[in-house]
Amino acid sequence: MLRLLHIEFQKLRYSKSAKVLSIAYFGILLCIALIVSIEFNFGDIKVRIADQGIFNFPFIWHGNTWLASFLKIFLAVVIVSMTSNEYSNRTLKQNLIDGLSKKEFILSKFYTVLVFAGFSTVFVFIMSLILGYAFSDFTEFSVVMRDLEFLGAYFLKLTAFFSFCLFLGILVKRSAFALGFLFFWWVIEWITLGVIAEFFGKDLGWSVWNFLPLGSMQNLINQPVTRMNFVQSAAGQLNADVGFDYAVHWYEVVIVIVWSALFIYGSYALLKKRDL
Structure with missing residues (x-):
């Protein structure tokens, strides 16, 4: 395993795009955390988003993993490029000649x-822990440890999404086309949801969507917005039902x-079938 990882990271080491996208991913996460913790003055009104309870334990595990998952496309581009470059730079053929099996x-x-999914998960964990202890109203150990399953869901979501990107990179061989196909597939899933919901009912539509690749990944971490304090308070005053299954x-x-x-087996099957 370490030998194979060493080979891959030697390739990434000389990839400027991989470095830029990785830095951008983690940099944007840090910027978001800093922005929401800053106090803004609008005349006599002072507003700080962090005071709205978004950094309270255990909500922060849900909120931060959901927000961070939107930025996974940065690392997805790295995965797709890493795979496509094997064909354009002919390193795949060279690796096989040097004795590496398919x-x-x-x-x-x-x-x-x-590694990408794990490092990102650890980064979100550390960032959330720091922000939580800095701004949370509840810092008891039992409260901090609640809802940590969202971190596991985040790791799995990234692993599945990157595996899909790896498959597309092997299938299409070109970064731009692979990313275009990814967007196309996302549109197809939503069209499928809309068509089934229109003709057969919303319940069946969502049930089918939850079994589709991107739909099932998105379903791992549901939106946390209606779980926020000010939304709950507003709903209580309006007697509105904002109940949602977040688990x-x-x-x-x-x-x-x-x-x-x-996706991983499909990638192997494609590579095994092709004459390189």
């Missing part, structure tokens, strides 16, 4: 996916794991 090649990519369910985890396995 199975080891796919495993090296998958291990890299796990990470075992069957959602299983669906995403199955898709991840299919």
Whole structure:
């Protein structure tokens, strides 16, 4: 495993785009955290988003993982480029000539996916812990440790998404086309949801959508907005029902794991079938 990772990171070491996108990803996460913690003055009115409870434990685990998941496209571009460059730079063929098997090649990519997902998860964990202890109204250990399953869901979501990107990189061989296909697939899933919901009912539409690749990944971490303090207070005053199932369910985890396995196996099957 370490040998395969060493090979991959030697390639990434000389990739300027990979460095820029990775720095941008983690930099934007830090900027968002800093911006929401700054107090803004609008005349006599002082506003600080952090005072709205978004950094309260245990809500912060849900809110930060949901927000950070929107930025995964930065690392997805790195994964796609890393895979596509193997064809354009002919490093794939050279690796195979040097004795690397096709199975080891796919495993090296998958291990890299796990490292990216793991490092991002640790980064979000540390950032959330610092912000939580700085701004949370509740810092008891039992409260801090609640809802940590969202971190696990975040790691799995990134792993599945990056595995999909790896598959597309192997399938299409070109970064721009692979990313274009990713967007196209996202549109197809939403069209599928809309068509089924229109003709067969919303319940069936959402049920089917939850089994689709991107839909199942998104379903791992549901929106936390209606869980925020000011939304709950406003809903209480208006007698509105904003109840929502925020939990990470075992069957959602299983669906995403199955898709991840299919993407990795599909990548290997494509590579094994092709004459390089």
